[in-house]
Amino acid sequence: MTAVETGAVHAAGAEASTETGPATPARPKGTHMYVLENVTKQYAGKRTVTALKDVSLEIAAGQMVAIQGPTGGGKSTLLQMLGALDRPTSGRVRLGESDISHLPDAKLARVRAKEVGFVFQGFNLIPTLTAQENVETALEPLGVPGPERRRRAAEALAAVGLADRATHVPGELSGGQQQRVAIARALVKEPDVLLADEPTGALDEETRDEILGLLEGLWRDRGLTLVIVTHDSAVARRAERRLHIKHGTVTER
Amino acid sequence: MFFTYLRRELAGRRRQTAIIAIGMALAIALVMIVNAVSTGVRDAQAQVLQSVYGVGTDLTVTATPAAPGEGDGPQRFEFGADDGETADGSTSISQSRLTSGPGSQTFDASSLDTVQGLGGVSAAAATLALENVTFSGELPDFSAQQDGTDRVAPGDGTGEQPPQGGFDGAGGSAFDVDRVSVLGVDPAGAAVGPLSSVELADGRGLESGDTGQAVVVLDATYATSAELAVGDTIDLGGTDFEVVGTVASTSADATTASNAYIPLDLAQSISGQDGMISDLYVQADSSDRIDAVQAEIEEALPDATVSTQADLASQVSGSLSTASSLISNLGLWVSLAVLVAAFLIAILFTIQGVTRRTREFGTLKAIGWRNGRIVGQVAGESLVQGLIGGAAGLVIGLAGIWIVNLMGLTLGGSAGGITAGGPGGAAMQGADASGAMPGGMAGGPFGAAAATQTTTEVVLNAPVTVGVIAIAIGLAVLGGLAAGAIGGWRASRLRPAEALRSVA
Structure with missing residues (x-):
């Protein structure tokens, strides 16, 4: 199925990107940020579970893509493949010019450190660190010196409107504020890609819109490739391109 | 971060x-x-051992104890008719003997040369542990009774005279047995051995020129209890020794290893044990080589018992x-x-x-x-x-x-079974026939055996x-x-x- 369909997917995505995409994409328009070729992911256990089935997909640089689907359909697994968090059982995943499907752990860590930013549903902040220090953790693996690290983290927090909460630990912040810190942490290293796994799933409606607005603004301003996994159709509708995944198979919406 | x-x-x-x-x-x-x-x-433990073996001793060599043999029985003192001094109807007698104690063993002094010739031995010294027993007492002047004109035939009760003289003036007798531990040491060397853990209290110590001289260095505590001082003389084995010095223990012990220290050659000759020693004190040139030196000595002197500090520590008993x-x-x-x-x-x-x-x-x-x-x-x-x-x-x-x-x-702590102190070792001071031993140790018939231990109180x-x-x-x-x-x-x-x- 997927070769022809993914071609169509890409074409549709490219068009959408031209109309509403960011002014300064991280990679030149028309290039592929991601190319997935026949990607299959299986989890071994008492019963082998196939989370992704022979998925082929292209995502253009600077595109905002929403991935929807039922629970257990393979959304998070696809996001993990895109985020170099896991390797496919078979097939290839290309991020830019790199094939990340067979890289050793250390190089995968390097790809994650430099090129990919993550935003999680549960925020995943370090509870004992302040907002500022949480943001700094993203610069630690890049070897950014302390003073520059602190300056960039402060700027990132200011960009999400939390300059005055820099010294607060997550427990002292609201859900929306924590997610802002998580977004600052994802963006402080200026990645090519921002992957968001249900970024508004734990937020009320008002905060959801606020966070979505923030993400959209950052996407536009920075030319990011933004991939959002969501159950929420209201979130998905704001994306340039919508993919649906069910039983490990991706289709265009 | x-x-x-x-x-x-x-x-x-x-x-x-x-x-x-x-x-x-x-x-x-x-x-x-x-x-x-x-x-x-x-x-x-080391302190207890040091009081007996001295500082720096890594190994001791002693003769392997043997079963009591002929001649190990009770000592007998014999007095002739002319012995003693008579005055006021009483005769005072005194005799001292310098001998190895019961059960103590000696071995050939050439073992010292043998041990000194072994590799890994930095110093060695020989000693001969002895015991001086002095039998002294007072008895009636029987010669006056025998030679007098009032001699009567047996059974003639009318002519009998009650005994006179003696310690009570009525013909009684009294005897004291004094025991002094004596250690024959090489006057020239005190690097190892019992004298390495003493300090001079008065006078001087033994010197190389004292070889063959009747001079003695006394334990200060013993000297005090025996009321002896530098310049006095003491009878050891029938020879008058001049007290040239007193020594005290450098450890927490009240006494040193022996009551008296005399030149080794004189100890051997007076005790009739020429060319014999009872103990060897050996210092290894490295603590790593103690076991090797022990093995070498055991090979060179197969009949001897060689003990390390660890062995000696196991001999310490008490609390x-x-x-x-x-x-x-x-x-x-x-x-x-x-x-x-x-x-x-x-x-x-x-x-x-x-x-x-x-x-x-x-x-x-x-x-x-x-x-x-x-x-x-x-x-x-x-x-x-x-x-x-x-x-x-x-x-x-x-x-x-x-x-x-x-x-x-x-x-x-008591370092038991050690021959260095000899019979009547350091803890035995002036044991007498009454069985009372200054220092609180039990005496009596088994006093000598009990005295082979050196008891030391050490503050932890x-x-x-x-x-x-x-x-x-x-x-x-x-x-x-x-x-x-x-x-x-x-x-x-x-x-x-x-x-x-x-x-x-």
């Missing part, structure tokens, strides 16, 4: 940090105290021995058990912490932290927890050692050494690293996707 994260984690997880630190602290303190007390007991056993058995195992428990607590809490922080580590991996960096973070946290425990343990341990020293525990002093402090720091680091290594290993095995999925 490392230290910021570490500080925040330790401060943010105070309960875990406190439990691990307290466990480590108690274990380390216990190990420190047991170690210090153990060292104190060892020092006390000191009990304390030593308690420390080496119960104390060691209890402290090891507590230590293992503390380590396990630290490891389990660290693993629990890693498990609880699965999402945290998964997130850090997701944003690019490498395994090594996360392992280092976990290990660093554990190490600091261990060091906090170590610091607390050091303080508690030092306080415990201080309390032990403050208590001033007194341990009694648990020292705080660099080693003790090193143990505390070492255990803290070790415990922290062990917990950190295992916790870090657990963290490193987390795959980022699985770590995030497990809590999603």
Whole structure:
């Protein structure tokens, strides 16, 4: 199925990107940020579970893509493949010019450190660190010196409107504020890609819109490739391109 | 970032940090105290042994004890009719003999040359342990009765005269038996042997020019009790020895190894044991070679018994021995058990912490932290927890050692079965026929046997050494690293996707 369909997917995505995409994409328009070729992911256990089935997909640089689907359909697994968090059982995943499907752990860590930013549903902040220090953790693996690290983290927090909460630990912040810190942490290293796994799933409606607005603004301003996994159709509708995944198979919406 | 994260984690997880630190602290303190007390007991044992063997002696060589043979029976003193001095109807007699004590063995003095010729021996000295027994008393002047004009025929009761003279003036007799331990030593050498642990109290010590001279150096305590001073004479084996000096123990002991020290050659000739010695004191040139030297001596002198300090320590008995056993058995195992428990607590809490922080580590991996960096973070946290425990343990341990020293525990030790002191060794002072022995030891018919032990009271002093402090720091680091290594290993095995999925 997927070769022809993914071609169509890409074409549709490219068009959408031209109309509403960011002014300064991280990679030149028309290039592929991601190319997935026949990607299959299986989890071994008492019963082998196939989370992704022979998925082929292209995502253009600077595109905002929403991935929807039922629970257990393979959304998070696809996001993990895109985020170099896991390797496919078979097939290839290309991020830019790199094939990340067979890289050793250390190089995968390097790809994650430099090129990919993550935003999680549960925020995943370090509870004992302040907002500022949480943001700094993203610069630690890049070897950014302390003073520059602190300056960039402060700027990132200011960009999400939390300059005055820099010294607060997550427990002292609201859900929306924590997610802002998580977004600052994802963006402080200026990645090519921002992957968001249900970024508004734990937020009320008002905060959801606020966070979505923030993400959209950052996407536009920075030319990011933004991939959002969501159950929420209201979130998905704001994306340039919508993919649906069910039983490990991706289709265009 | 490392230290910021570490500080925040330790401060943010105070309960875990406190439990691990307290466990480590108690274990380390216990190990420190047991170690210090153990060292104190060892020092006390060494002190007891030093009083007998002297400073620096690594090995002693003695003749292998043999079953009592002919000539080992009771000593007999014989007096002729003309012996003694008579005055006022009473005759005073006195006779002294210098002999090996009952059961003591001697061996050829050439063994000294043999031992000195062995490799690894830096010094050796020979001694001959003897006992001087003086039999003295007062009895009636029987010659006056026999030679008098009032001699009557037996059975003629009318002419009998009641006995006169003697110690009570009515024909009674009284006898004293004085025993003095005597050690024949080489006047030229005191590097090893009993005289190496004494200090001069008065006069002078034995010198190389004293060979063949009837001079004696007395134990200061004995000299006081016998009312002897430098310049006086003492009868040893029928020879008058001039007291040229007195010596005192440099250890906590009240007495030295023997009551009297005389030149070896004179001790041999007066006691009729020419060319014989009873003990060899050997110093090895390196503590690492003691066992090798022991083996060499045993090969060269197959009939001799060669003992190391460790062997000698096992001869120490009394409360000191009990304390030593308690420390080496119960104390060691209890402290090891507590230590293992503390380590396990630290490891389990660290693993629990890693498990609880699965999402945290998964997130850090997701944003690019490498395994090594996360392992280092976990290990660093554990190490600091261990060091906090170590610091607390050091303080508690030092306080415990201080309390032990403050208590001033007194341990009694006896170096039994040692021939260096000879029969009637240092503890035997002026035993007399009445069986009473100054110094509180039991006398009586078995006084001589009892006197073969040197009893010493030693105040236990648990020292705080660099080693003790090193143990505390070492255990803290070790415990922290062990917990950190295992916790870090657990963290490193987390795959980022699985770590995030497990809590999603």
